[in-house]
Amino acid sequence: MFLAGTSAFLYGQNKSKGQLSKFLITRGLWLIFAEIFINNFLWWFDPSFGFTNLQVIWAFGICMITLGIVIHFPKKIILLLGLLIVFGHNALDGIVKEGDSIGSLIWYFLHQMNGFSYTEGHFL
Structure with missing residues (x-):
C-alpha cells in the first residue's frame, strides 16, 4: 500500500489533481472488477459466481478509489487521517x-x- 501511494504521488507530479484522481478511481474500479469477475472465475471456475471471494486485489482497488478522493483534501487533513490510521489501527478490534x-x-x-x-x- 505504501508503494501504491508513493507511485501515485510520483505519477501525479506532472498531472493535475483532477487527472490523477480520475486515473486512481478508474484504476481502482478496474481492480475491483478484475478481482470479482476475472480472479473469482479463474479460482473457482463457476460461471454463476455462486461464491465471491474478495482478496488483496479488491483491497487495492478500494484503497485507490479512496486515494483518488483523499488527494483533494487539505494536507493537514491528510496528515491527520494518516496518523489516525497508523495509531488507531487496532483500536476497533x-x-x-x-x-x-x-x-x-x-x-x-x-x-x-x-x-x-x-x-x-x-x-x-
Whole structure:
C-alpha cells in the first residue's frame, strides 16, 4: 500500500489533481472488477459466481478509489487521517457486528472477516 501511494504521488507530479484522481478511481474500479469477475472465475471456475471471494486485489482497488478522493483534501487533513490510521489501527478490534443490517455489512467489508449470502445460492 505504501508503494501504491508513493507511485501515485510520483505519477501525479506532472498531472493535475483532477487527472490523477480520475486515473486512481478508474484504476481502482478496474481492480475491483478484475478481482470479482476475472480472479473469482479463474479460482473457482463457476460461471454463476455462486461464491465471491474478495482478496488483496479488491483491497487495492478500494484503497485507490479512496486515494483518488483523499488527494483533494487539505494536507493537514491528510496528515491527520494518516496518523489516525497508523495509531488507531487496532483500536476497533474488540467491536464485533452481526446480522444483515447495512451497518453490519459495511463493518464486514471494512474491518471484520465475515461473509453473507446476498441472494439465494450466492455467498460473498
